[in-house]
Amino acid sequence: MTAANKALLELSGVGKHFGGLAALSDVSLHIRRGEIYGLIGPNGAGKTTLFNVVTGLYQLDEGTFTFDGVAYAHCKPHVLAEVGIARTFQNIRLFANMSALENVMVGRHVRTRTGIWGALTRHAAARNEERAITQRARELLRYVGIERPHQTLAKHLSYGEQRRLEIARALATEPALLALDEPAAGMNATETESLKALLQTVRASGITVLLIEHDVKLIMGLCDRVAVLDYGKKIAEGVPEEVRRNPAVIAAYLGGEPASPSSSGEEVGVEE
Template identity: 70%
Template sequence: MAEVLLKIDGIVKRFGGLVALSEVGLTINKGEIYGLIGPNGAGKTTLFNVLTGLYMPDEGSFTFNGQNLFRAKPHVVVGAGIARTFQNIRLFKEMTALENVMVGRHIRSKAGALGAVLRDPRTMAEERAIRDKAMELLAYVGITEVAHEFAKNLSYGHQRRLEIARALATEPKLLALDEPAAGMNPRETEELKALMEKIRASGVTVLLIEHDVKLMMGLCDRIAVLDYGKKIAEGVPEVVRRDPKVIEAYLGVAHE
């Protein structure tokens, strides 16, 4: 039996009178690649923001790795081991690629203002470790050569990879990727797929939102489908693909 990493139940999120998520529940197991799909406006990104602490859900429960994360602040969520990327890349544009990844180490390091000013040996050692780890991660996603470029000057594909490296720097147990393949050409998408397999093989669980249903079917171990803020299906791709509710949801928007 697979070990549960993340479990949410009955999650409700409202914006004013609008119910964006209604009683959504799902479980993600350790070591899998879990996909989240659904038509535009189905609430994928909202759910994603709830799972990464950017939105406070109104009702429900949220446990991760045995820790209660219901209405937890983003930095607590990251500390517990969930890291994310953004659909519309949110790098620190005027920081170098290396600095971006170093920021990702923030939660796993401790030096405070006093250490920064005094530069005691421990702080210096930690700073070196932050830097080394960041370089290692840049190499891991294959963009060492642009380490000292401003993030905004990187190519689109490199920016996507940098965002993943920055997220990995927080040492996540669950890496949540919001449409990482958006705007990529087929070759880049293939490379990204390989990177995700590599990340999973290293023991990190992956949560993925993607528009490209075909890509998701080939890559994910399990998939949940959202429509109008509700989960309408969850399971292995073969089963989900044949689910009449899913087909209806997608056909329903297809001729829009």
């Protein structure tokens, strides 16, 4: 745990408001290089908002956000993808009418350079790059375990395959941090098990994983550390066992305090 102790992603005092609603307030956390970091909390706690801040879909209102030692405030999503943050979406957002292979190939966009001229002339460099893109995309499809013909349109894949295709597409951007928003949602036990194995392989390859999940078993079995959000505030952080016994967490989940369930829709994501 020498190099691993260095923080890859660091949030301090992050706040995000939607009108009068504080979706996030004063959230500070740091994710170490090479760990699987879980983010849990009741619905509407601000998990997805935090995700959207980290991946540039939302701009934070307060606080700072550093990745790999560099501060990124008010950055566009594509810039953050370039520096190495890739994500999946809670409600699957694949390119439905493109093939599974093409979906992953799009993920390579940010690491490749061919422009109009290369596309038109198909000079040697462009051809090589295109070949490398295709090859890498095929590898990634196999890596996440999609067995179907790679020409199958994304919308015709099964639900579990779509979830995994999203991961493959994100991995294609060569991220340092892979942020997964409820990757196991709607999966059966077998699928969850294979997802768990996949995430362990991903971590073993040196990629840090940030994970939002409701499946407590998955979180407990997979994560090195867990943070709990409730009403936009971090109420606990630590190793899974510790967090599970934390009274504040139990109260948040079982409703120990007389708090009305949040009616806000921030979990909806980035629907416009």
